Amino acid sequence: MFGLETDIFLLLAFSILAACAFEFVNGFHDTANAVATVIYTNSLKPSVAVVWSGFMNFCGVFFGGIAVAMGIVNLLPVELLIDQNVYHSAAMVFSLLFSAIIWNLGTWYFGLPSSSSHTLIGSILGVGLAFTFMPENSFGSGVNWSKAQELFMSLLTSPIFGFAMAIIIMFILRRSLSKPLREVVFSEPKKNQPPPMWIRAILVTTCTLVSFFHGSNDGQKGVGLVMLILIGIVPAHFAINNNENPLAMKTELAGIEQAVSRIDSSRLSIADRQHLYMIHQEINNLNTQLSKPLVDNKLPGDARMNARRSLLLISRNTKTIIDNGHANLNAADLAFLKSQSSGEKGIRRYTDYAPDWVILMISLSLGLGTMVGWKRIVVTIGEKIGKQHLTYAQGASAELVAASTIGVSSYMGLPVSTTHVLSSGIAGSMVASKGVKNLQGGTIRNIVIAWILTLPVTMVLSGTLYVFFRWIL
Numbered sequence: 254m255f256g257l258e259t260d261i262f263l264l265l266a267f268s269i270l271a272a273c274a275f276e277f278v279n280g281f282h283d284t285a286n287a288v289a290t291v292i293y294t295n296s297l298k299p300s301v302a303v304v305w306s307g308f309m310n311f312c313g314v315f316f317g318g319i320a321v322a323m324g325i326v327n328l329l330p331v332e333l334l335i336d337q338n339v340y341h342s343a344a345m346v347f348s349l350l351f352s353a354i355i356w357n358l359g360t361w362y363f364g365l366p367s368s369s370s371h372t373l374i375g376s377i378l379g380v381g382l383a384f385t386f387m388p389e390n391s392f393g394s395g396v397n398w399s400k401a402q403e404l405f406m407s408l409l410t411s412p413i414f415g416f417a418m419a420i421i422i423m424f425i426l427r428r429s430l431s432k433p434l435r436e437v438v439f440s441e442p443k444k445n446q447p448p449p450m451w452i453r454a455i456l457v458t459t460c461t462l463v464s465f466f467h468g469s470n471d472g473q474k475g476v477g478l479v480m481l482i483l484i485g486i487v488p489a490h491f492a493i494n495n496n497e498n499p500l501a502m503k504t505e506l507a508g509i510e511q512a513v514s515r516i517d518s519s520r521l522s523i524a525d526r527q528h529l530y531m532i533h534q535e536i537n538n539l540n541t542q543l544s545k546p547l548v549d550n551k552l553p554g555d556a557r558m559n560a561r562r563s564l565l566l567i568s569r570n571t572k573t574i575i576d577n578g579h580a581n582l583n584a585a586d587l588a589f590l591k592s593q594s595s596g597e598k599g600i601r602r603y604t605d606y607a608p609d610w611v612i613l614m615i616s617l618s619l620g621l622g623t624m625v626g627w628k629r630i631v632v633t634i635g636e637k638i639g640k641q642h643l644t645y646a647q648g649a650s651a652e653l654v655a656a657s658t659i660g661v662s663s664y665m666g667l668p669v670s671t672t673h674v675l676s677s678g679i680a681g682s683m684v685a686s687k688g689v690k691n692l693q694g695g696t697i698r699n700i701v702i703a704w705i706l707t708l709p710v711t712m713v714l715s716g717t718l719y720v721f722f723r724w725i726l
Contacts, residue, residue: 272482279475295444341723351715379713521580652678
């Protein structure tokens with residue numbers, strides 16, 4: 254494979270297998286997020302619900318884009334770890350994967366709806382922090398803190414939003430539906446009896462949407478993991494997108510250089526002047542490389558990681574200057590520079606990508622994982638969050654909130670916790686029915702404790718594993 258030495262090939266194969274295992278665990282750990290409501294309202298039989306959810310998770314990964322995946326990749330600045338040898342990269346990958354899998358399996362065993370998003374991000378941060386204190390680190394922080402802050406806010410606000418929106422939807426339903434409809438919608442399902450067809454259709458639709466958007470968000474984290482592995486272990490093949498002609502960069506780099514040259518540097522802070530200098534420096538580095546003969550319109554393997562680093566530094570420094578608000582450019586220049594930081598059309602399309610085989614592999618892993626191991630957390634979601642049986646209105650409200658929140662977050666490229674969004678939605682629907690007293694305090698306490706502990710525990714675990722693997726590899 255790619256003409257690799259045997260030991261490097263084995264490291265790569267084992268790393269990809271571990272990433273697939275994480276996504277498989279993610280599948281059966283998070284299945285309850287979509288199927289709990291349709292199972293507990295007798296809308297679908299468990300076997301049918303789980304298979305259907307698995308299929309829609311598969312579709313979500315395959316057709317959901319890669320914006321969230323790139324958010325994961327860019328959290329850990331792999332492009333700044335260019336001096337690491339391949340074994341150090343393998344240590345990084347093993348550490349974050351094993352810590353994430355261990356925590357996911359532990360919380361699944363105890364039936365706790367913990368967040369795979371928190372788990373993965375905590376693992377990445379732990380590895381980044383551990384690398385920060387390594388003696389050979391000359392790049393400064395091993396964590397992209399601006400990206401980390403963005404992800405933290407997404408993970409923090411999404412369950413609060415889910416809780417509040419579920420209460421609002423329940424209130425709207427109570428006020429807008431006629432009394433006969435209210436009696437049906439807010440009733441508890443009869444044992445082993447499916448709901449009326451129209452209610453069943455709504456619940457199956459919301460289950461389908463949650464499953465699809467779960468794939469488009471959580472599944473993309475697996476894609477990001479595999480790209481971290483490929484970039485770290487075989488950068489000569491995956492540091493930049495080989496399907497894009499690198500010569501096309503020349504025109505875009507020239508446009509960027511012309512636009513930033515119109516910035517009045519006297520109005521910039523000292524830090525922004527340094528950012529501006531780095532943009533010009535990295536553009537020169539890329540132009541020097543592109544002026545050399547290219548075979549088959551591809552950069553040489555040993556130059557691709559440096560090209561990736563230059564492209565990301567140009568993009569990030571440009572975005573920083575613009576966000577600081579002192580660039581003093583006209584609207585056309587600002588629009589052009591912002592478009593160049595986009596992963597779809599700008600220079601980031603050379604770095605922000607994932608091969609089809611990676612997306613397909615993760616799609617299958619998540620879809621198959623979704624079809625097993627679902628019952629533990631379904632019981633927690635359906636029976637232990639509230640003191641009453643889940644009603645049709647509560648199930649539909651919680652899943653509608655979850656689907657919309659996850660869908661919007663995926664569009665914005667932000668990872669969210671599917672588990673916590675849906676759990677908070679169910680909690681909100683319970684509160685809307687009979688107040689806070691309708692919640693089971695023990696379950697809520699355990700979920701909150703798992704939510705609080707996930708980041709620090711996985712950070713410590715992955716950091717410790719990173720030091721250990723660095724020692725043995």
